[in-house]
Amino acid sequence: ILNVEQSPQSLHVQEGDSTNFTCSFPSSNFYALHWYRWETAKSPEALFVMTLNGDEKKKGRISATLNTKEGYSYLYIKGSQPEDSATYLCAFHTGTASKLTFGTGTRLQVTL
Amino acid sequence: NAGVTQTPKFQVLKTGQSMTLQCAQDMNHEYMSWYRQDPGMGLRLIHYSVGAGITDQGEVPNGYNVSRSTTEDFPLRLLSAAPSQTSVYFCASSYSFPGSDEKLFFGSGTQLSVL
Numbered sequence: 545i546l547n548v549e550q551s552p553q554s555l556h557v558q559e560g561d562s563t564n565f566t567c568s569f570p571s572s573n574f575y576a577l578h579w580y581r582w583e584t585a586k587s588p589e590a591l592f593v594m595t596l597n598g599d600e601k602k603k604g605r606i607s608a609t610l611n612t613k614e615g616y617s618y619l620y621i622k623g624s625q626p627e628d629s630a631t632y633l634c635a636f637h638t639g640t641a642s643k644l645t646f647g648t649g650t651r652l653q654v655t656l
Numbered sequence: 657n658a659g660v661t662q663t664p665k666f667q668v669l670k671t672g673q674s675m676t677l678q679c680a681q682d683m684n685h686e687y688m689s690w691y692r693q694d695p696g697m698g699l700r701l702i703h704y705s706v707g708a709g710i711t712d713q714g715e716v717p718n719g720y721n722v723s724r725s726t727t728e729d730f731p732l733r734l735l736s737a738a739p740s741q742t743s744v745y746f747c748a749s750s751y752s753f754p755g756s757d758e759k760l761f762f763g764s765g766t767q768l769s770v771l
Contacts, residue, residue, distance in 0.1 A: 548698065578759060587660075587746065588699075590759035633699070635754075642687070642706055642753035643714055644760065646698035 548636045550647035557624050557654055564620045565650040567634030571615035575639030579608055579619055582649070583630040591619075591632075624654040658682045662747050662763030669737040669770045677732040677766050679747030685761070687750040688730035692716065692743040693765075699746065705730055706753050737770045744768070 549568045557563050569577065576595045580588040592601040597612040605622045621628055631651045635644035663678045681688065689704035691714075701714030705724040719741060721733040730749075734741060747763040754760055 576754070576757075578754070580760075587762035587764050588760075589762070593757045593759050595757065635699075637754055642704055642712070643689070643701050644754050646691075646700075648696065648698045 548634060548645050548647040550632075550634055550650050552650060553648070554651040555653070557652070559625060559654055559656050561624050561654075562620065562622045563624055563652065564618050565632055565652075567617045567619070567636075567647055569615050569617075569634075569636040570638075571613060573638040573640060574612045574615075574636075576637040577610055577612075577617050578635040578637070578644060579617070580633040580635065581630045582633055588633060619650075621652070624652075626654050626656065628652060629654045660747055660749055660761050660763040662745075662766055664766060665764065666767045667769070669734070669768065671737060671739060671770060673737050675734050675737065677734075677745055677747075677768075679730045679732065679763055680728050681730075681747075681749045681761070682728065683749065683751070683761065684727065685749035685751050686727065687753045687758075688724065689714070689748050689760075690720070690722065690730070690732045691746045691748060693746065694743050702732065702745075704753075734768075739770045742768060742770045 579591040582588040594610040599610040610617045631649040633649045635646045660681045690702040691699040703722040705711045745766045748760040750758045
């Protein structure tokens with residue numbers, strides 16, 4: 545059973561703060577790492593899919609980095625806004641099985 | 657843009673009842689899957705399919721059946737509902753099995769309660 549861990553479990557920041565979360569995954573048999581944003585009462589939506597060590601992806605104020613050798617990925621949000629409030633999920637894929645293994649998520653709340 | 661359509665959104669069952677959760681996608685995706693979301697746990701894979709006529713078990717398949725007779729549809733059947741199956745269920749699809757740069761597209765979810 546693959547272990548994908550996310551920290552912190554939850555985070556409460558003020559509008560304008562920058563923040564980051566961590567996703568840890570097995571460093572062996574790496575194929576891809578996904579990040580999804582899941583807003584309350586909606587379905588998860590993909591942010592990034594990362595495949596190469598050292599990858600950096602950016603979408604607006606959100607960016608992510610990947611270190612496959614040590615088995616972690618960081619998600620950064622610059623200048624948090626209330627609309628960034630959501631649960632952020634990462635998911636790991638080994639490439640040897642047709643499935644993603646999800647972490648339990650980091651719940652972010654941004655207040656005014 | 658329909659994407660992934662899941663029905664129903666909410667369902668209450670009595671223990672022992674059976675039902676089918678429907679999932680359809682209009683993006684010509686080969687890969688379709690069912691996950692359940694429980695408090696404090698990540699999304700857990702129930703069953704998946706890499707194409708019409710092909711299905712396989714995920715992490716938590718017991719008590720569920722699937723079939724894939726067409727590319728578009730991937731229904732999930734609860735054979736005899738149990739309280740342990742109370743959960744939020746998501747259908748998700750991808751052009752191919754998720755890897756490389758292929759992301760999952762999720763349906764809106766089904767909140768199922770088994771009394």
